[in-house]
Amino acid sequence: MQLSRTTTRRPPRAVLAVGALVVAGALLSPSSASAEPGTAAEAMEQVRQAAQQLTVVDAQIDEAEVIVARHQEAARAAATEAADARRKLDAYEPQLRAIAQSGYIAENQSRVAAFLSSDSATELVQQMATLDAIADHTNAIIAEVALVRDAAELAEAEAASAAATAEAALVQLKAQQAEVQARIGQYESDFARLTTEEQAAVTTAIAGPTLAAPTVAELPVVPGSASATAIETALAQVGDPYVWGASGPDGFDCSGLTSYAYAAAGVSLPRASRSQATVGRQVSRAELQPGDLVFFYDPISHVGLYIGNGQMVHARTFGQPVAVTTVDQAGYRFGRRLG
Template sequence: MASHRLKRGIFAATAVAVASVSLTGSPATAQPPATAADALKKFNELSEQATKLNEEVLRAQDDLNAKKAELDKANSDVGAAQQVVDRAQADEEKFREHVDVLTQASFEGARFNQLSALLVSESQQDFLNRMSALGILAADNSEALAKLSGAVDTANLAKQSAQDAQTRAQDAAKAAEQLKTDVDKRNGELQTQIKEVKTALNNLSAGDQRKLADKGDMSNISVPAGAAGAALEFALNQRGDGYRYGSTGPDLWDCSGLTMKAYAAAGVSIPRTSGGQAGVGRSVSRADVRAGDLIIYYSSQSHVAMAVDNVRAVHASTEGRPVLIANIDAIGPVSVIRRVAG
């Protein structure tokens, strides 16, 4: 009887535990959005998150490239410093030998002083010649000692420079390794986010997908003269091209890849990331926006567009959307506006 009561107790406790886990403990399976509006909202949210992640990956890659360049320079400095050390040590050895010879000669000549020169000289001119030789010997010895001292100092400084360069190289290598790990981690997160964006895109209604794929205004648009106009013309020529995170053309773009290549086509070099582009040129107000200006969006400065005029901008938006013209203020909250040329 007790055994039956024990079994019933265990069964009841297990049932409660299972019910509890099923209600609160197990992770919820992602469900497709209930309505088309929910699906579009989810897609936009995931796209914005992916855009921020993409910007973080690009910035981390820029940091890594800079650190690798620092490492290369440090390694080069190590080699150059070692060459200086070798030359300085060779000079030190050469001057040391010279000093040794002169020191020995001076020691031998120490017993040959002015009185000795006077006593053994055969003539007044002979005496003057012997005195001159003694003076030259002393001057040569002083000069050789000075050169030796300089060579020793140079060698010591070169050794310190080589040690400093070696330390910088080791620090740069360590930092580059850490940055590489960070880039790989962020890139992994980005790829996961991109998959979620694509899933959200597929969950959209056919009508919403067609709206997203609409190329918008494809009409001919005149551009001003100069670098800003040339950059804008390049960007406008990419209308209808697809979007891909991390791409810089020729047929797929992300936002900063498009603006970077546009200004490159105009002969102007600007940074790869939208965050970097937020610091180029000079700041202008929203009211002063004109063709070619770069408009950076969001507090994270993770998106950039190029002004067509004071109302419109061309940009590479997000997955599922082509490069197109949109209203400047409808794209998102503006962080900063930069005039690169003009």
């Protein structure tokens, strides 16, 4: 085993700091109370703004969940490495015991015995050389054990640090999720106080007009392709409720729907909309083809699945089920092509 005597301390494997969750949670802090709306129009505008804010928060929570998952995976990997390092150290125990029992500490006595028992100078030199070789081997083993011990202690320290980071991130995520749930409850309560017409106006302003869902046969897609399968799967969910943080099969948020649709085609997508916006290659509005992912707002906080003819299917906001709508609405940024 060739080991360097210098042990370089590596950075913790949980490379995404808990601070990232603090940043992600900035918009989760309670906002100052809005003035009580004086008119129906003001009430509608407040609900519309709340829906938009929840979309951003939804995307942030998705990202925070990804960060926590990475922390947890880093902690598991660090714990495995620490266990491996400890097993390597334990493997040296028989050799160390043998060294102790062989009288390694009585090296000088062995040399005297070699001198007294040698019949010639040549034999004495050979015995002395053998003793020196044994001593060198023993010293090498002890040096290796010291290095392995240091590596094991470092790995165990890193595992403990990674586990603590993962736990702290999880605690913070749960607190943020609880706060979002409270804000969702307030939004839904405010939304419920609007008239049917006002509710329709708010959801149209946020999610676009609801259009009749076409069949896959009506769309310009290649039958059997990944895009066709994803579109068919997404269209089959039209009418399912918007559920924050859900990836189906009976409720969806925006990135949950796109990841669910493409999973049916054997394509794995990241969970968060902002992460999905890094997959494939970017295309302009004029270049959009059925199966492209389409993204909205800055920073990215919403994603839909383009189905052709200027339309997309998406899961947009509370009170609005999965629906087909136009891709040409406020906040449009770009498309991403997976293939």
